[in-house]
Each structure stands twice: as C-alpha cells, then as structure tokens.
Amino acid sequence: MKPSAFDYLRAETTQHALDALARGGEGARVLAGGQSLMAVLNMRLAQPQLLIDISRTAELNTVRVEDAHLVVGAAATQGSVEWRATLADEVPLLAMAFPHISHFQIRNRGTVCGSVAHADPSAELPLVLTALGGEVVLRAARRRRVLPAASFFQGMLMTAREPDELVEAVRFPLQRPGRATALPNSPRATAILRWWPARPP
Template sequence: MKPASFDYLRPATVADALAALAAGGDDARVIAGGQSLMPMLNMRLVQPRLLIDLGRLEELRTLRVEDGWLSVGAAVTQAEVLARRTLAQEVPLLAAALPWVGHFQTRNRGTLCGSVAHADPSAETPLCLVATGGEVVLRNLRRRRTVAAADFFLGPLTTVKAADEIVECIRFPLARPGSGHAFREQSMRHGDFAIAACAATVDGERASLAVGGVADRPTTRSWPLVAGGLPPDLDDALNAFAWDLGGDDDQHATARYRRDLVRRIGRTVLEEALSCRR
C-alpha cells in the first residue's frame, strides 16, 4: 500500500517549519528520519495533507554538551549519536542501548527525537531518556518549553506535545562519577521491537530500573542500596514491580512471559550496573 496524497514542504528555517505547522493544524505532520512515520503513511494509519521535513535543517543538527547535559537536536540521526567517540563517558546507558535500536540501515535515517515524539512503549530511546532523568525541549511559534521525560509520555503513541509543537531537542544528563549503567532487552530478533527492555542505573545510594515494552510507557522503580549492594529482598521487589507493570498478551509474548523477563533481566542489569560503577 502507498500513502494517500499529501503536500511536501522542506522549510529553510525552523521558524518557517513552525509557521507551516501552525497553519496546517491537525492536517500537518513533521518528519525527520521517517522510520516511524513512513510505515504509518504507507498503511494509511495517518493521512496528513501536509508533510513538513525537518531532516535538513542545520539548526536542528546539534549534538553537544552544555550545562551538564548532552543535547541531541531533532535532525541528528541515531547513527551519528552512536558514532560519537565520547558517548560512553557522557551517557553510558545510551551508548549501551543504541546498538539495540533497529539495524545499521535504519539508524542512518532514524532520529532520537523522532523516536521520542513517536512514543512507542517498546522503543529504546524513550526508555533511556526516562531512566536517566532526561528532558524534552518543545517549541512552537510562541514559546519554548522543557518537559521532564517522566512527564512527557502519556501512553502508547501519546505525549504532552501539542499539535503545533516540535521536539526541538532532547537532553540527557551527563553521567556522574561513581554511577553505573546497564541495558538489555529481549526481542524476537535483534533489531525488532522489544518484548521487554530493562535499563538500570546505580547512582549514589540508590539503584533504579526502567522497563519498556510491558506497560503503556517507560516506567521506573528505585530501591536504596544496602551496605553498598542491592537490597536482599530484590527478587520480591522485582516481582512486585513486574505485576504493577501489567502487560498484555499479544502475538509476540504473553503477559506472564513479560513479567518473567522483568524479573530475570531486571536483576541482571542491576547487578551489571552495580559492578561497573565508575
């Protein structure tokens, strides 16, 4: 199947893109890498009258450290971030997760901001953004606002982003000395959507676990360390967390299997994060 007909605009500036988005209203959509939107267009799940391409706007091709954050602009691809030589020191959790995102070919087109805007519950980038305590910077013609990642996602493919806003950039806090991070997921094949994904962070005196692919959005839980180690009742805590996440049966896995993955992979990544504290 092919998309329904639409007008295509490649604006010269972000201001032009925002003006077109405001004028287009609900009939306009933005595209950067297109790895999420193009399949939806082809299946006619969305049928915009206007498609606004942000992918070549130099204003949005920013990838830099500023004020303790790694800022990733809307037009920066997953491959560009993964190729950053200092990424493992700056945001080690993201460096661990990005190789699980799609495949080499799709990472050359897909963007991190596009994945966050799409808000698939199984996606790795939203999970890492929530797990690290990141932020989403939204912009329209009138203002720019910053939303904590934990407050940005409302449910499957649903966020607090207004129709006239774009995700201008996302920001990950730089890893602090003494912190540890680990990521693993289970999928049908490498590069497929995660059946369950677990991102662990150990920072200060707490250990945190963020889970994607089970609930309707990335969800976190944290526990205090005990004598510098994981709590002795961790298995019970992970079991309670797995049940709280809910989960559904689908063609890929049962809810029971997903809960078991949270218990097993969750413990594994928490142990890895604790052991690799820097």
C-alpha cells in the same frame, strides 16, 4: 497500499518549520527520518495534508554538551549520536542502547527526537530518556517549554506534544561522577557489583 495525497515542505530553518506547523495545525506532521512515519502513512493510519521535512534543517542537526546534559537536536540521526567518540563516557546507557535499535541502516536515517516524538512503548530511546530523568524541549512559533520525559510520555504513541509544537531537542543528563551503568546480567554489571561495596560513592 500507498499514502493518501499530501503537500510536502522542506523546512530551511527552524522558524520555517514552526510557522508551517502553526499554519497546518492538526493536518500537519513533521517528517524526520521517516522510519516510523512512512509505514504509518502507507497503512493510512494517518492521513496528514502536509508533511514538514526537517531532515535537512541544518540548525536542528546538532549534538552538544550543555548544562550537564547531552542535547540532541531534532534532525540529528541516531547514528550520528551513536558514533560520537565521547558518548560512552557522557551517557553510557545511551551508548549501550543504540546497538539494540534495529540495524544501522535504520539508525542512519532515524532521529533520536523522532523516536521520542513517536513514543512507541517498545522503543529503546524513550525508555533511556525516562530512566535517566531526561527532558524534552518543545517549541512552537511563539513559545518554548521543557518537560521531564516522565510527563511527556502519556501512553502508547501518545505524548504531551501539541500539534503546533516541534520536539526541538532532547536532553540526556550526563553520567555523574561516582555513578556506574551496566545492563543487567552483563559482565560489566558483575564487575561493578564486585567493585561497588569496596568503593561507595
């Protein structure tokens, strides 16, 4: 099956994308990496009139540390965050999660914010963001709000995002001193459990 007809707009700037979202209303959809959206369109589970492509919006392609958070912009791919040299020290749970997300070709195109916006309950990144107490930055043409991940996710493929809002960024808290992270039953978890009683935080 092929998608139904739609108009395509490549957003040059964040404001360009926000203005298009405001004009397009419920008939507009953001296109980030397309890894989930294209399947939805091909199956005609959604039939938007307008796709707003943010994948080459340079000002959204950012990954930075700010206010004790790793802040990932809407156009930053999962791969670009995964390959950040300091990630394992900054947000170790995120570094551990990436290899579990499909294979690298998908992570090379799929964005962190796209996975969060899509809100698939089986996806790794919404889980990591919620478990760490992270935040979602939502921006519309004339307003901006920051929601805790736990309030943003409302159910399967359902979020608190309004149709005119872009997930501008997501904010993962940096690992705090005295904390440790490990996947259950891993050698690292065993090592931490051995170490922990001897050195309380």
